[in-house]
Amino acid sequence: MSSIGTGYDLSVTTFSPDGRVFQIEYAAKAVDNSGTVIGIKCKDGIVMGVEKLIASKMMLPGSNRRIHSVHRHSGMAVAGLAADGRQIVARAKSEATNYQSVYGEPIPVKELAERVASYVHLCTLYWWLRPFGCGIILGGYDRDGPQLYMVEPSGISYRYFGAAIGKGKQAAKTEIEKLNLSEMTCREGVIEVAKIIYKIHDEAKDKAFELEMSWACDESKQQHQKVPDDLLEEAKAAARTALEEMDAD
Amino acid sequence: MASKQPENSLLGPEADSQRTLYPNVTGTSVVALKYKDGILMAADMGGSYGSTLRYKNVERMKAIGKHSLLGASGEISDFQEILRYLDDLILYDNMWDDGNSLGPKEVHNYLTRLMYNRRNKFNPLWNSLVLGGIKNGEKYLGTVSMIGVNFEDDHVATGFGNHLARPILRQEWHENLSFEDGVRLLEKCMRVLLYRDRSAINKLQIAKITEEGMTISQPYSLKTYWEFSAFENPTQGAVGSW
Numbered sequence: 001m002s003s004i005g006t007g008y009d010l011s012v013t014t015f016s017p018d019g020r021v022f023q024i025e026y027a028a029k030a031v032d033n034s035g036t037v038i039g040i041k042c043k044d045g046i047v048m049g050v051e052k053l054i055a056s057k058m059m060l061p062g063s064n065r066r067i068h069s070v071h072r073h074s075g076m077a078v079a080g081l082a083a084d085g086r087q088i089v090a091r092a093k094s095e096a097t098n099y100q101s102v103y104g105e106p107i108p109v110k111e112l113a114e115r116v117a118s119y120v121h122l123c124t125l126y127w128w129l130r131p132f133g134c135g136i137i138l139g140g141y142d143r144d145g146p147q148l149y150m151v152e153p154s155g156i157s158y159r160y161f162g163a164a165i166g167k168g169k170q171a172a173k174t175e176i177e178k179l180n181l182s183e184m185t186c187r188e189g190v191i192e193v194a195k196i197i198y199k200i201h202d203e204a205k206d207k208a209f210e211l212e213m214s215w216a217c218d219e220s221k222q223q224h225q226k227v228p229d230d231l232l233e234e235a236k237a238a239a240r241t242a243l244e245e246m247d248a249d
Numbered sequence: 250m251a252s253k254q255p256e257n258s259l260l261g262p263e264a265d266s267q268r269t270l271y272p273n274v275t276g277t278s279v280v281a282l283k284y285k286d287g288i289l290m291a292a293d294m295g296g297s298y299g300s301t302l303r304y305k306n307v308e309r310m311k312a313i314g315k316h317s318l319l320g321a322s323g324e325i326s327d328f329q330e331i332l333r334y335l336d337d338l339i340l341y342d343n344m345w346d347d348g349n350s351l352g353p354k355e356v357h358n359y360l361t362r363l364m365y366n367r368r369n370k371f372n373p374l375w376n377s378l379v380l381g382g383i384k385n386g387e388k389y390l391g392t393v394s395m396i397g398v399n400f401e402d403d404h405v406a407t408g409f410g411n412h413l414a415r416p417i418l419r420q421e422w423h424e425n426l427s428f429e430d431g432v433r434l435l436e437k438c439m440r441v442l443l444y445r446d447r448s449a450i451n452k453l454q455i456a457k458i459t460e461e462g463m464t465i466s467q468p469y470s471l472k473t474y475w476e477f478s479a480f481e482n483p484t485q486g487a488v489g490s491w
Binding site for chain 1: 333344
């Protein structure tokens with residue numbers, strides 16, 4: 001899919017003769033180079049998981065959060081340039097509190113996704129701004145139930161049952177398609193997400209990684225929060241066992 | 250005739266509509282004390298419109314986060330605004346999702362800064378606040394006034410409560426009160442306030458906050474006694490009275 005866009009790729013305000021904006025495509029490449037981020041929508045909520053590639057053994061486990069709460073009922077997981085992601089999360093938080101302040105109720109997830117997507121798109125319209133180099137998976141639980149959205153650097157946003165971005169997104173999507181999401185509870189979903197992330201992690205190319213997961217489900221009272229430690233450990237153990245069984249074959 | 254003041258000045262006639270000059274709907278005293286398991290707080294459910302006891306279902310005590318309880322007297326709309334500020338504060342604290350949460354001491358400090366800074370702009374939030382809570386076994390009870398005076402103590406009250414309830418509490422409060430003793434003591438204070446404060450109504454709630462969380466009682470009334478012989482025939486011997 002890579003082609004040289006000589007001359008037409010210098011600015012985000014330039015179209016190529018075949019109708020592509022190369023700068024946006026290059027921004028998407030930044031997302032593809034980052035650790036995988038997965039989101040799934042289960043029967044009773046959403047689960048998000050991040051394969052956090054550890055740059056240095058000196059880093060404290062639990063630091064460098066990649067999943068952020070945007071309001072009580074929703075959160076976003078970021079892939080790509082972390083600093084760009086921080087900016088988007090800050091904007092999303094601000095949109096959410098503003099909506100609550102004006103309309104008196106938590107921002108519907110659909111509305112939040114639209115606002116985040118508009119903001120990301122905004123930065124693809126001016127030559128003096130560069131596009132965000134991050135992809136976002138946004139999950140939340142409002143009165144229409146649990147919902148999952150994905151926002152790309154181009155500003156496109158769609159609603160999904162299951163979504164993946166980052167290095168292993170192809171492999172992850174294949175695995176997600178195998179799951180029966182409409183029958184799965186979030187408890188089971190957490191285990192499945194952990195298994196997928198462990199499975200698609202490439203031991204050869206990237207050494208260590210840390211698994212970070214969050215959910216918003218009936219069990220968490222429709223609040224977005226980190227998956228409880230005991231469940232997280234259970235998920236990691238199940239994932240490791242599944243890997244060993246696979247290697248044993 | 251162009252005004253010489255800059256647009257956002259607080260001096261000059263245009264600014265007067267922006268400043269609080271007097272309260273409109275007010276709540277009366279709040280009384281609170283530390284007891285064995287946490288904090289007990291009592292407040293009646295009245296909102297007075299001047300001298301009219303207009304609103305009789307006003308909840309003047311609210312939980313803040315997991316560890317604190319806020320009671321307010323004074324302007325009810327300003328209390329609602331304070332609750333909005335605190336809601337944002339607690340939301341941002343929750344979004345860190347790091348296992349920590351704001352305790353009563355932190356919330357009290359935040360409120361002190363809020364009230365004092367408004368007072369400095371000559372636009373106060375017309376409230377006297379009582380902030381109590383317990384975190385990690387440590388009980389905390391503090392108060393902030395509309396001019397930013399703040400302190401903490403084992404028992405606090407606002408408004409008339411300072412004059413009528415505090416003396417009772419000074420005599421009868423002791424460390425490690427049981428829940429029943431604490432409620433009895435608060436009811437004693439609230440009864441005196443009911444007899445003597447003209448803006449008190451006989452419909453109160455008692456809230457408690459412990460490590461387990463906050464609970465607030467259903468509204469109820471205190472029993473009162475008006476048959477004291479000293480008050481029978483009050484006008485006997487009063488010349489010109491009927």
